[in-house]
Amino acid sequence: MFQGSIVALVTPMHEDGSLDEASLRKLVEFHIEQGTNAIVAMGTTGESATLNEKEHCHVIRQVVDIVAGRIPVIAGTGANSTTEAIDLTRCAADAGVDACLLVTPYYNKPTQEGLVLHYKAIAAAVDIPQILYNVPGRTACDMLPETVAQLKDVPNIVGIKDATGDMAVGKALLALSDDNFAVYSGDDATSCELILMGAKGSITVTGNVAPAKNSQMCAKALAGDSKGAKAIDDELQPLHNDLFVQANPIPVKWAVCELGLIEKGIRLPMTWLTEDCEAVVKKAMSAAQ
Numbered sequence: 001m002f003q004g005s006i007v008a009l010v011t012p013m014h015e016d017g018s019l020d021e022a023s024l025r026k027l028v029e030f031h032i033e034q035g036t037n038a039i040v041a042m043g044t045t046g047e048s049a050t051l052n053e054k055e056h057c058h059v060i061r062q063v064v065d066i067v068a069g070r071i072p073v074i075a076g077t078g079a080n081s082t083t084e085a086i087d088l089t090r091c092a093a094d095a096g097v098d099a100c101l102l103v104t105p106y107y108n109k110p111t112q113e114g115l116v117l118h119y120k121a122i123a124a125a126v127d128i129p130q131i132l133y134n135v136p137g138r139t140a141c142d143m144l145p146e147t148v149a150q151l152k153d154v155p156n157i158v159g160i161k162d163a164t165g166d167m168a169v170g171k172a173l174l175a176l177s178d179d180n181f182a183v184y185s186g187d188d189a190t191s192c193e194l195i196l197m198g199a200k201g202s203i204t205v206t207g208n209v210a211p212a213k214n215s216q217m218c219a220k221a222l223a224g225d226s227k228g229a230k231a232i233d234d235e236l237q238p239l240h241n242d243l244f245v246q247a248n249p250i251p252v253k254w255a256v257c258e259l260g261l262i263e264k265g266i267r268l269p270m271t272w273l274t275e276d277c278e279a280v281v282k283k284a285m286s287a288a289q
Contacts, residue, residue, distance in 0.1 A: 001200055002200065003201045003218075004218045005038075005214045006038040006184065006204065007038075007211060008040045008044065008205055009028075011051070012263065013265030017265060023263060036211045039074070040074045041060050042075055044076070045205055046249075072099070073098055074131065078101065078102040078104070088100075089122055093127075097128070100129070100131070101133050101203070102131065102132060104133065105139070115143050116147060120151070123154045123157055131160060133161040134161070135161075145169060145172040145176065159182035162194070162199075165189060185199050186202075188240035188243070191204065206239045208256055209243070209252060209256060209285060214236060238287040245277045246277055247270070250272070251277065255285055
């Protein structure tokens with residue numbers, strides 16, 4: 001099982017939108033030094049939707065090579081085409097990742113039966129640990145806890161990232177968890193609470209900007225230190241909220257650029273953070289120092 005602060009890594013780019021491999025190396029080393037417990041390469045925050053399949057697989061391979069086994073690497077390999085998700089998952093497995101994170105198919109709105117068949121097909125095709133990912137606010141597809149219950153005992157489905165921010169949903173998912181199936185928060189604002197309830201960690205955007213503090217918060221929550229975890233989380237709450245002042249990953253890429261770790265690069269149709277939001281994000285960064 002993976003635990004703690006699992007950073008959904010931004011993908012460094014030059015101003016023309018091309019991949020910046022030098023900054024990627026610097027960024028990964030920064031996270032290892034700061035105590036990040038695992039990295040997700042090519043998740044939503046990594047702009048997976050705007051990289052082609054060749055680039056997608058290349059970034060995953062680069063992250064695996066840079067990490068060199070020091071912390072786990074999880075690859076985002078979800079797609080709204082089951083065959084594409086299988087291809088990306090195979091690519092990630094070949095690259096040597098420790099697990100794959102598979103968002104629900106977006107836009108085409110499958111039924112709950114379709115979700116079960118989708119995930120079972122990927123699990124059968126690629127023998128690697130796989131984490132389900134439900135973020136209905138972005139996908140227009142909500143995977144219900146009853147559906148998760150049908151998938152949790154598939155041998156290589158090992159967990160779910162719940163980004164609903166709904167504690168009732170989190171509680172229902174935690175009731176399904178066991179030694180072979182973990183729940184992870186995908187909503188920074190409620191991650192501390194969910195970990196204190198029994199989740200194994202946070203797949204985090206905030207961790208891009210405040211990796212040490214986010215890791216410390218997760219560690220205290222995992223240890224059952226509610227007071228200590230909440231004290232740190234209170235300092236992180238402005239980041240949890242204001243890194244979404246515009247669509248992710250616009251604010252977080254701006255913040256990581258402000259830290260001097262990446263250049264000012266993002267792929268269309270995403271655009272750079274507008275000036276009217278800069279002070280908001282900067283204030284949140286200061287609160288988390």
